[in-house]
Amino acid sequence: xxxxxxxxxxxxxxxxxxxxxxxxxxxxxxxxxxxxxxxxxxxxxxxxxxxxxxxxxxxxxxxxxxxxxxxxxxxxxxxxxxxxxxxxxxxxxxxxxxxxxxxxxxxxxxxxxxxxxxxxxxxxxxxxxxxxxxxxxxxxxxxxxxxxxxxxxxxxxxxxxxxxxxxxxxxxxxxxxxxxxxxxxxxxxxxxxxxxxxxxxxxxxxxxxxxxxxxxxxxxxxxxxxxxxxxxxxxxxxxxxxx
Amino acid sequence: xxxxxxxxxxxxxxxxxxxxxxxxxxxxxxxxxxxxxxxxxxxxxxxxxxxxxxxxxxxxxxxxxxxxxxxxxxxxxxxxxxxxxxxxxxxxxxxxxxxxxxxxxxxxxxxxxxxxxxxxxxxxxxxxxxxxxxxxxxxxxxxxxxxxxxxxxxxxxxxxxxxxxxxxxxxxxxxxxxxxxxxxxxxxxxxxxxxxxxxxxxxxxxxxxxxxxxxxxxxxxxxxxxxxxxxxxxxxxxxxxxxxxxxxxxxxxxxxxxxxxxxxxxxxxxxxxxxxxxxxxxxxxxxxxxxxxxxxxxxxxxxxxxxxxxxxxxxxxxxxxxxxxxxxxxxxxxxxxxxxxxxxxxxxxxxxxxxxxxxxxxxxxxxxxxxxxxxxxxxxxxxxxxxxxxxxxxxxxxxxxxxxxxxxxxxxxxxxxxxxxxxxxxxxxx
Numbered sequence: 001x002x003x004x005x006x007x008x009x010x011x012x013x014x015x016x017x018x019x020x021x022x023x024x025x026x027x028x029x030x031x032x033x034x035x036x037x038x039x040x041x042x043x044x045x046x047x048x049x050x051x052x053x054x055x056x057x058x059x060x061x062x063x064x065x066x067x068x069x070x071x072x073x074x075x076x077x078x079x080x081x082x083x084x085x086x087x088x089x090x091x092x093x094x095x096x097x098x099x100x101x102x103x104x105x106x107x108x109x110x111x112x113x114x115x116x117x118x119x120x121x122x123x124x125x126x127x128x129x130x131x132x133x134x135x136x137x138x139x140x141x142x143x144x145x146x147x148x149x150x151x152x153x154x155x156x157x158x159x160x161x162x163x164x165x166x167x168x169x170x171x172x173x174x175x176x177x178x179x180x181x182x183x184x185x186x187x188x189x190x191x192x193x194x195x196x197x198x199x200x201x202x203x204x205x206x207x208x209x210x211x212x213x214x215x216x217x218x219x220x221x222x223x224x225x226x227x228x229x230x231x232x233x234x235x236x237x238x239x240x241x242x243x
Numbered sequence: 244x245x246x247x248x249x250x251x252x253x254x255x256x257x258x259x260x261x262x263x264x265x266x267x268x269x270x271x272x273x274x275x276x277x278x279x280x281x282x283x284x285x286x287x288x289x290x291x292x293x294x295x296x297x298x299x300x301x302x303x304x305x306x307x308x309x310x311x312x313x314x315x316x317x318x319x320x321x322x323x324x325x326x327x328x329x330x331x332x333x334x335x336x337x338x339x340x341x342x343x344x345x346x347x348x349x350x351x352x353x354x355x356x357x358x359x360x361x362x363x364x365x366x367x368x369x370x371x372x373x374x375x376x377x378x379x380x381x382x383x384x385x386x387x388x389x390x391x392x393x394x395x396x397x398x399x400x401x402x403x404x405x406x407x408x409x410x411x412x413x414x415x416x417x418x419x420x421x422x423x424x425x426x427x428x429x430x431x432x433x434x435x436x437x438x439x440x441x442x443x444x445x446x447x448x449x450x451x452x453x454x455x456x457x458x459x460x461x462x463x464x465x466x467x468x469x470x471x472x473x474x475x476x477x478x479x480x481x482x483x484x485x486x487x488x489x490x491x492x493x494x495x496x497x498x499x500x501x502x503x504x505x506x507x508x509x510x511x512x513x514x515x516x517x518x519x520x521x522x523x524x525x526x527x528x529x530x531x532x533x534x535x536x537x538x539x540x541x542x543x544x545x546x547x548x549x550x551x552x553x554x555x556x557x558x559x560x561x562x563x564x565x566x567x568x569x570x571x572x573x574x575x576x577x578x579x580x581x582x583x584x585x586x587x588x589x590x591x592x593x594x595x596x597x598x599x600x601x602x603x604x605x606x607x608x609x610x611x612x613x614x615x616x617x618x619x620x621x622x623x624x625x626x627x628x629x630x631x632x633x634x635x636x637x638x639x640x641x642x643x644x645x646x647x648x649x650x651x652x653x654x655x656x657x658x659x660x661x662x663x664x665x666x667x668x669x670x671x672x673x
Contacts, residue, residue: 012301023328044304048329187261193244 001051005029005077007058007114008084012183013133015041016203017081022049024207029077031058031069060084060110061102070117079129079210080118082111086148087185093147100147107151112158119162122171129172131210132159136177136218139227142243163215174209175216178202179223195222246296249536250287250633252543252605253666257294262302262320268405269381271297272662279665280401282350283322285343287546288633289666290400291350297405299349305329306408313413314372319349319406324480324530326411331478331522335413336470338370342448342578344527349406354630355398355591358526359446362583366591368397374409379662383407395653398591400629402654402663402673418471419478421446421525423518427511431461431564435557438581438597441467446525451577452508453601456568460561463579464511468525481523485533489541539604547613548592548600548628550582555623556597562619567601570612574601589650590673592628600631610634629667640671647673 004021006014009030018028022045030038035055042053058069086106093099115130122128137145138152156175163173180186180196197205197220209217218224230243245257259281260271271278278295303320313335315326323337324344330336341356350356352374355366364370373387376396384404386392396403426441428434434449441447444467451463529535536544551559560579567574578600585594592598603609617639620627626643627635641647651673654660667673 040304043306047305047308048325050333184261184263187259190244196244 001025001027002078003027003029003073003075004079004081005031005073007031007080007082007111008060009035009038009041011083011085012199013178013181013202014083016199017083017206019045019048020203020207022051022053025049025051026078027052029054029056029073031056033057033059060114061105063110063113066114066117070114070121076121076125078127079131080115081131081133081206082115083133084111085133085135088148090143090145090147103147104151107148108154108158111155115158115162119166119171123166123169126169127171129174129210130159130162130166131174131176131206133176133178133206134159136179136223136227139177140230140238144243172210172213174206174214176206176209177216177218177223177227179218179220179226195220195226246281246284246292246298248288248290248292249285250543250545250605251536251539251541252545252633253289253292254543255292255294255666257292257296259296259298262297262299262405265377265383265407268297268377272377272379272381272405275662277662277664279663279668280349280353280405282320282347282353283345285346285350286354287631289670290629290632290668292666293664299405300347302407303347313415314410315413316408316410317348318408319347319352319374321348322346323348323351327478327522328480330413331416331419332476334416334476336416336522338412338414339364339367340526342527343530345530348409348411349401352397352406352409353399353401355588356630357582357593359448359580361593362442362447362581363445365583366397366586366588366593368393368586368588368591370411370413371397372410372412375407376404377407378404379658391653394588395650398588399650400590400665400668400673402665402668403657403659404663416470416476418473418475419522420471420473420475420519421468421522422471423466423468423520423525425511425516425518426465426467427508427513428463428465430459431557431561434461434463434465434579437465441465442581445469447581449579451564451579451599453564453567453574453577454571460564460568462508464508471519478522481521481531486535486537489537491540539602543605544602545605545609545633546600546602546631547616548598548631549616549620549625550592550594550598550628551596551620551623551625552594553596555625559619559623559625560597560599563599563616566612566616566619572603572609572612574603577601589646589653590629590644592626592630594626596625598628600628632667635671637671
């Protein structure tokens with residue numbers, strides 16, 4: 001069975017995405033920094049689903065290693081899913097340039113670096129799928145979260161262009177825009193229950209959307225409506241708002 | 244966002260801590276005055292609710308699977324649905340499963356759950372080879388049948404420690420289908436006869452129309468079945484529908500429940516009919532509707548489940564069904580089941596006899612009705628299922644569970660009563 005490469009495999013969403021693809025018979029490359037810490041997850045998935053799981057050391061901001069990383073994959077993956085993300089408090093990021101830079105690099109620059117390489121490979125073989133986990137935060141800049149949001153916006157725009165380019169050769173590109181998600185990162189936030197998804201649900205949504213060949217996925221789907229409204233608020237009103 | 248149980252009642256503010264590793268768990272236990280472990284929130288009442296909640300669902304790795312012998316080891320936060328997803332394809336199934344697969348392994352042990360095959364296979368603990376548990380003093384123990392800790396923990400409502408992982412023995416199957424026979428009965432007497440006539444069948448359960456009166460009292464659909472043997476193991480979990488919001492509280496009333504029960508009952512052919520159905524349809528019919536608890540409205544609901552010793556079952560059920568029918572309080576679901584012998588666990592619910600489970604919307608007058616039913620249960624030597632309960636009195640509880648003093652003493656000796664409490668354990672003073 002084909003391999004799926006998951007970039008940024010340490011997050012709660014990535015863990016459930018990995019389990020979901022494995023449940024459906026795919027072998028996995030799990031790529032992350034300090035990938036040996038994913039040993040428990042590797043064991044879990046192998047026992048659960050009886051597929052092969054390989055851990056791969058990968059640093060999304062070490063751009064010059066990406067070509068080598070991809071070349072060395074013994075069997076090239078059928079699909080690549082980029083889940084990497086870095087979010088810090090907006091107030092921290094706006095005062096600390098390194099935080100800002102890291103936000104941009106993890107969410108955008110690094111993702112572009114590895115996906116350029118993947119795209120060229122998939123294009124030449126005229127097959128494959130690419131899934132990029134962006135965010136609803138990229139749909140409009142808000143004072144509460146615009147440094148992270150703008151990096152995700154750039155990533156969404158990149159994926160849109162990539163989809164346009166790869167359409168001709170039959171390679172699917174899916175942009176995923178999660179809203180609130182219950183994860184380690186958000187454990188102590190008081191998120192509204194109806195708008196908050198579990199990582200398991202996001203993973204199922206991603207798998208189903210990818211299998212159906214979809215282009216853009218909002219998850220939970222209610223976020224499509226919310227963002228539609230937010231995107232259409234005139235700027236002269238929006239600039240006065242706190243949302 | 245505070246955690247609530249499946250009945251959505253009571254709602255109290257609580258602080259949750261997520262179990263991810265044993266080191267942080269040890270620190271949590273040391274630094275928390277009193278807490279209760281919480282799995283997937285499918286117990287109905289207040290047995291996993293307190294101000295401090297240890298959320299165990301993220302502690303959910305599979306650890307080992309011996310495919311030859313059907314022995315699975317996994318962490319306690321794994322859901323039974325995840326086990327079903329993983330093992331059916333490989334020719335195995337849970338030895339004991341309750342009517343929902345959306346519960347954790349830890350929860351299944353703590354409630355010592357049972358299923359449609361209790362009269363053959365017993366409770367969930369029968370399938371537990373061993374488990375590991377962190378005690379209130381931070382020690383981790385591996386525990387097997389025969390240990391006192393095993394008898395206290397299985398059915399112990401999470402009040403002995405934090406279950407970390409378990410080794411489960413599975414049941415060999417050769418099909419993802421069940422050959423089901425449905426028997427439609429006209430009254431309680433026929434219902435009992437039907438159970439007795441089919442007690443050699445591995446799985447059996449009856450749906451009772453609680454609003455039926457007089458000579459129709461106790462009419463039911465009894466469903467019995469066993470796994471088919473067609474070699475088809477291509478199992479895929481069913482997609483589920485959802486109920487996205489709480490229904491307005493007037494949605495469920497005597498008329499709608501009557502209509503539902505009538506439709507359900509009318510759907511089945513008279514006498515005996517046979518079907519071949521999937522695992523999800525047979526074992527987990529309600530899991531197909533996500534959040535079905537919301538049909539009771541935001542005020543919540545409770546499930547009243549009691550069991551009566553076999554020799555008094557007929558008499559007792561008749562009295563209770565008559566009281567319920569007269570009250571007109573709607574019960575969407577009433578499930579009747581024949582049970583086998585009780586096990587050695589201190590607080591496990593099943594005894595040899597018949598149990599009835601009914602859902603009630605929380606409303607004025609309900610608890611008075613349930614207290615009146617309690618008196619009948621006590622009179623006939625029965626007991627109430629803690630996992631479903633949200634209101635039983637200490638006295639009623641104690642009369643039903645003769646081993647409670649042993650359990651209390653065990654908790655005191657091991658300082659478990661200092662750390663582990665739910666709203667329920669405080670109410671009935673476990």
